[in-house]
Amino acid sequence: MGERKLKHLTIFLFVIFLVGFVSAEFEMGSPSHSILQEYTEGEVIKGWINISFDNEPNSSLFKDSFGNSITLLELLNENSDFIYNTTDGNVSNSSFQRLYLDNGNFLTSGSGNHTYQLNLSNIEIFSENITILAEIEDVNATLQEKQEELEDIKNELEKLENFSKSSLTSALNIKNIEAELNNLTSAYENASTEEEYDEILSNLSKIEIPKNVSITTSADAITFYPQKSKINLYILESIGGGSYESGEEDKYKNSVLAWQQENIDATLTFKEFSANYEDSEIPVLRIFELGLNKKKDINYDSYIILSEIDSLEFKQDYNQIKIQDYLYIKFTENTKTIAFSTTENISFSELPLFLAPGLNELVLSDEIPDILVSEEETEKESKWLTFVLIIVLLLIIGFVLYLVLQTWYKKKYERYLFKNKNDLYNIVTYIHHAKEKNMDNKKIVDNLRKAGWSYEQIKYVMRKYVGKRTGMYEIPVGKILKKKNEKGNNLRRSPPK
Numbered sequence: 001m002g003e004r005k006l007k008h009l010t011i012f013l014f015v016i017f018l019v020g021f022v023s024a025e026f027e028m029g030s031p032s033h034s035i036l037q038e039y040t041e042g043e044v045i046k047g048w049i050n051i052s053f054d055n056e057p058n059s060s061l062f063k064d065s066f067g068n069s070i071t072l073l074e075l076l077n078e079n080s081d082f083i084y085n086t087t088d089g090n091v092s093n094s095s096f097q098r099l100y101l102d103n104g105n106f107l108t109s110g111s112g113n114h115t116y117q118l119n120l121s122n123i124e125i126f127s128e129n130i131t132i133l134a135e136i137e138d139v140n141a142t143l144q145e146k147q148e149e150l151e152d153i154k155n156e157l158e159k160l161e162n163f164s165k166s167s168l169t170s171a172l173n174i175k176n177i178e179a180e181l182n183n184l185t186s187a188y189e190n191a192s193t194e195e196e197y198d199e200i201l202s203n204l205s206k207i208e209i210p211k212n213v214s215i216t217t218s219a220d221a222i223t224f225y226p227q228k229s230k231i232n233l234y235i236l237e238s239i240g241g242g243s244y245e246s247g248e249e250d251k252y253k254n255s256v257l258a259w260q261q262e263n264i265d266a267t268l269t270f271k272e273f274s275a276n277y278e279d280s281e282i283p284v285l286r287i288f289e290l291g292l293n294k295k296k297d298i299n300y301d302s303y304i305i306l307s308e309i310d311s312l313e314f315k316q317d318y319n320q321i322k323i324q325d326y327l328y329i330k331f332t333e334n335t336k337t338i339a340f341s342t343t344e345n346i347s348f349s350e351l352p353l354f355l356a357p358g359l360n361e362l363v364l365s366d367e368i369p370d371i372l373v374s375e376e377e378t379e380k381e382s383k384w385l386t387f388v389l390i391i392v393l394l395l396i397i398g399f400v401l402y403l404v405l406q407t408w409y410k411k412k413y414e415r416y417l418f419k420n421k422n423d424l425y426n427i428v429t430y431i432h433h434a435k436e437k438n439m440d441n442k443k444i445v446d447n448l449r450k451a452g453w454s455y456e457q458i459k460y461v462m463r464k465y466v467g468k469r470t471g472m473y474e475i476p477v478g479k480i481l482k483k484k485n486e487k488g489n490n491l492r493r494s495p496p497k
Contacts, residue, residue: 025056026120029096033126035116040133040194045106045116048098049125055090065117068106072120078103108132111201133194134201142204143188146181149209150174156212163315164287167341168213168273171285171311177207210275216283217272219348221291224268225260226354228253232305233359235326239303240358248364255362260355263302265293270348288351289339292331300361304329304338307352315339331355406472413470417457427453427461435465 028051035047045064058073072091076082079100084093106118111134117127154174157165169175184200191197231253233244244252260266269289274281290304305328306312312327314320318338320327329338346352356362418424427448434444441462448458463470 025090026051026053027096028125033118033128035101035126035128035130037129038131038133039108041108041111041135041138043108043132044102045104045108046102048100049118050096051099051125052093052096053084053091055087055092058086058089058091060121062104063119063122064106065115066107066109068104070104070106075099075101075104111135111138111198112205134198136197139188139191139197139201139204142201143181143185146204146207146209147185149211150177150181153210153212163339163341164271164273167287167313168285170313171273171341171343172210172213172275177209180207208277210277212276213273213284214276214281215271216274216281217270219268219270221267221269222348224266224290224348224351225257227350228257230307230352231256231354231356232307232326235305235323235328236303236356237359238323239305239328240301240356240360242359242361244359251364252359252362255364256354256356258365259357259362263295263298264355265295266355267291268348268351283345285341285343286346287339287341288348289337290353292336292338292355294334297334298357300357302331302355302357302361304331304336305354305356306340309342309346309352310344311342313341315341402472403475406474409470409472410474414460417454417460424461427457428465431461431465 028049031050033047033049035045039045053072056072058071058076060072061069062072062075063069076084076091076099082093082097082099084091086092101118108114108130109132111132113129113131115127116130118125153172157168157174160168180203184203187196187200191200233249233252236256237243267290269291271287272283273285273287274283292304305326308322308325308327315338318329320329414424430448431444434447445458445462449455460470
């Protein structure tokens with residue numbers, strides 16, 4: 001009982017200590033504070049706090065949201081009219097007084113709107129919205145910096161071939177940025193008030209110019225077949241005439257793929273350009289080059305059909321014709337190369353483009369084109385490989401979990417069942433005496449259950465008493481590793497013959 005009282009007293013004293021530790025030893029009056037709302041960058045915060053102290057350590061730290069700090073004693077030394085007394089390094093004053101911040105070296109930084117917060121010993125005193133007006137020098141410096149960044153990226157784009165350069169110039173809005181910077185430069189030259197300079201600086205902060213651009217993904221002359229889902233029979237009907245029967249769409253799409261496989265060699269070259277900013281790399285443009293070569297003479301019209309994608313630009317005029325949300329180009333030469341760019345996030349395998357003649361030129365067949373057979377086999381292999389990997393992963397996870405449970409049952413299960421070792425000793429003793437009296441197991445179990453022991457506890461002790469396994473089937477990992485190490489050591493020790 002003496003130990004329990006001592007424990008309770010210790011906890012009580014600890015709680016009292018914590019309460020005293022976290023309680024602020026200062027109070028704010030009403031009104032609690034007042035500060036100036038507008039500043040120029042680097043100007044000192046001006047205002048006061050209405051505060052009283054009760055044994056507040058003079059080393060307590062005032063700290064603001066700009067990272068400035070000063071001790072209580074240092075700030076008091078800057079306020080000669082503030083009446084207080086010190087005892088053992090602690091500050092006290094009998095009533096609320098104004099403590100001025102003007103000489104506290106709380107410097108502002110960064111133009112724009114800010115939420116300014118002042119803390120004492122990590123406890124908030126107040127939080128106020130303030131505005132830091134832009135300096136003329138800041139506006140001029142930022143304008144020059146943006147102009148230099150623009151010139152740098154323009155010079156880098158000049159090193160690219162013409163189509164990549166023009167497409168990236170459009171994707172990065174270079175001309176719009178240049179026009180906006182020119183407007184802001186004119187506004188700066190005509191500005192006369194701090195509000196105008198502040199607005200110019202705010203607009204400059206919204207202009208993002210990449211440091212450079214780079215090719216982040218590419219593929220060269222890969223054999224191209226469209227995805228079956230990208231073939232639009234309705235558009236093909238509108239372009240090349242003919243018709244298809246409802247319910248036979250799958251056969252017609254197979255025929256389109258079979259026609260390309262028999263008549264056209266198609267390859268696709270692909271480049272993805274990314275813009276590198278201060279803290280990020282963002283894909284901005286993809287350029288595709290489709291190479292086509294007829295395997296044999298075709299005496300009827302065939303078409304290259306492309307669904308419209310974001311900011312689509314062709315390298316040159318291919319006599320492309322727009323129909324609904326698609327563009328198509330007649331394929332009349334034996335060879336043809338078509339290049340185009342897009343800002344849409346799309347890979348070469350998902351390109352919504354297909355090659356086809358008019359529907360009347362297609363030969364319907366129930367046979368599946370080789371390309372689809374190959375795709376289906378690849379898809380099946382991929383699914384099987386994924387399935388096998390998942391099974392292997394589950395087996396590994398299961399094995400690890402089994403080892404964890406095995407270790408827990410071996411080392412902690414008994415302690416889990418019997419928190420007090422005396423309980424285990426008592427139940428074992430009872431079973432031993434009962435066995436000496438030739439009492440059967442059922443009777444022993446019944447008596448133990450009546451005495452309040454759980455079935456799990458009884459089962460554990462009964463099995464342990466007769467030397468049976470009490471936990472999980474054990475995988476002797478330690479023994480296996482030990483034998484492996486011994487074998488390795490023996491091999492190293494064996495002299496060469």
